[in-house]
Amino acid sequence: MVLDRSLIRYARSGVRHRGRFSPRRNREITREECMDFRLSPEQERLRQAVRDFLAAECSPHYANELDAKAEWPIDLYRKIAQRGWVGYAYPREYGGDGGGIVDLTIVQEELAYVSFSLGMGWAQSAIFGGGAILFYGDDDQKGRFLPKLSSGETIFCFALTEPNAGSDAGSMQTTAVDQGDHFLLNGSKIFISGANIADYAVTFARTDKSLPKHKGLTAFIVDLRAPGVTVRPLRKMGTWPIHSCEIFFKNLQVPKENTLGGLNKGWTNLLRSLDLERIIGCGAQCVGASRRVVDDAITYAKELHYGGQPLIKQQSVAHALVDMEAEVEALRIQVYRAAWMLENNIPCSREASIAKVASSEAIARLSNMGMQILGPYGYFSDWDEERQYRDSRMVSIGGGSSQIQRNIIAGSIGL
Numbered sequence: 001m002v003l004d005r006s007l008i009r010y011a012r013s014g015v016r017h018r019g020r021f022s023p024r025r026n027r028e029i030t031r032e033e034c035m036d037f038r039l040s041p042e043q044e045r046l047r048q049a050v051r052d053f054l055a056a057e058c059s060p061h062y063a064n065e066l067d068a069k070a071e072w073p074i075d076l077y078r079k080i081a082q083r084g085w086v087g088y089a090y091p092r093e094y095g096g097d098g099g100g101i102v103d104l105t106i107v108q109e110e111l112a113y114v115s116f117s118l119g120m121g122w123a124q125s126a127i128f129g130g131g132a133i134l135f136y137g138d139d140d141q142k143g144r145f146l147p148k149l150s151s152g153e154t155i156f157c158f159a160l161t162e163p164n165a166g167s168d169a170g171s172m173q174t175t176a177v178d179q180g181d182h183f184l185l186n187g188s189k190i191f192i193s194g195a196n197i198a199d200y201a202v203t204f205a206r207t208d209k210s211l212p213k214h215k216g217l218t219a220f221i222v223d224l225r226a227p228g229v230t231v232r233p234l235r236k237m238g239t240w241p242i243h244s245c246e247i248f249f250k251n252l253q254v255p256k257e258n259t260l261g262g263l264n265k266g267w268t269n270l271l272r273s274l275d276l277e278r279i280i281g282c283g284a285q286c287v288g289a290s291r292r293v294v295d296d297a298i299t300y301a302k303e304l305h306y307g308g309q310p311l312i313k314q315q316s317v318a319h320a321l322v323d324m325e326a327e328v329e330a331l332r333i334q335v336y337r338a339a340w341m342l343e344n345n346i347p348c349s350r351e352a353s354i355a356k357v358a359s360s361e362a363i364a365r366l367s368n369m370g371m372q373i374l375g376p377y378g379y380f381s382d383w384d385e386e387r388q389y390r391d392s393r394m395v396s397i398g399g400g401s402s403q404i405q406r407n408i409i410a411g412s413i414g415l
Helices: 005-013 041-057 060-069 074-082 101-114 116-136 139-151 266-303 315-343 349-379 384-392 402-412
Strands: 156-159 175-178 182-193 200-206 217-223 229-234 244-255
Touching (some): 041 074, 116 156, 182 217, 200 266, 315 349
């Protein structure tokens, strides 16, 4: 694993996010706002609304059916968008509700509770794609894309990783050459979630080879339906409804107006999206999935019998379930604290990395223990624990591996 020193400098720097999504403007946090772990009444209503909707629209049987078919639930996604939960944090003038980062954390937790893949696909478009446009897009780009993102009409993905540029993203080799009224894009990306269903990809490419590797990168809004783009899904272990894909660009013409965030400013803009990815794209997702693992394990332990009595009456099982519940509650506090800090414009790159590494490794442990409690039943696809086990393995690798997160945390505390 290679870690760019710029990531450590970023974690130490306390870079502040601009624009909404929605961090509050610089101001003093009042005493009344500190150390209150309650959600607001509006947030409680949001959580309940999302929970009730998903209970009706995405049963465990339906989630397993989508997994078996490796099918993205486009109709369900559009229903979610129609209720305002895709563009919830976008400004109202772009079809959103002006919500904040804690609101997005709530939505993601509930989506991932019913389906890890559903939460993952929602984040790719609403958070990574829409967030990039909101953070560093111009007014024209926001007007062209955010309303359609919010309505569910348009789907985005986020194309950063390359075969030889994963943790060391600054070493990417995809190029974009200025041709006057457009850029000519050539190269490839890999492990791009949802590229097969996306209309556009926020794509990073090298625009100036003469500059140091982090200085010559630019972000673009790329039309994945345009001539010169090939998308190929890859076979993988889990999260089957949301495919991971290779994308190949061959002499793709990208209009100048789709340059995102300014020429050669791609790396600086990318860094501003990382905390959001780690807190919501991983942390909140893992909290929701972990809750489901524990709830299912408790339900099954009550229903399954051993020696003439429910399995949950075995002290070793009950203690394991208590440990699992305690770990989920600790994770929730970590993730929501980081989300609250980001929303209030408090530097939190260290906390975001802590939330990411803790939550991604916890869901792997918890899903493993959930399978163990179910015994042979947990190994079979008729039971949710098998799917949760497969899905959970991805998050300690994607979005910055656990090793990379530990390096960032070490750097932030002077190690």
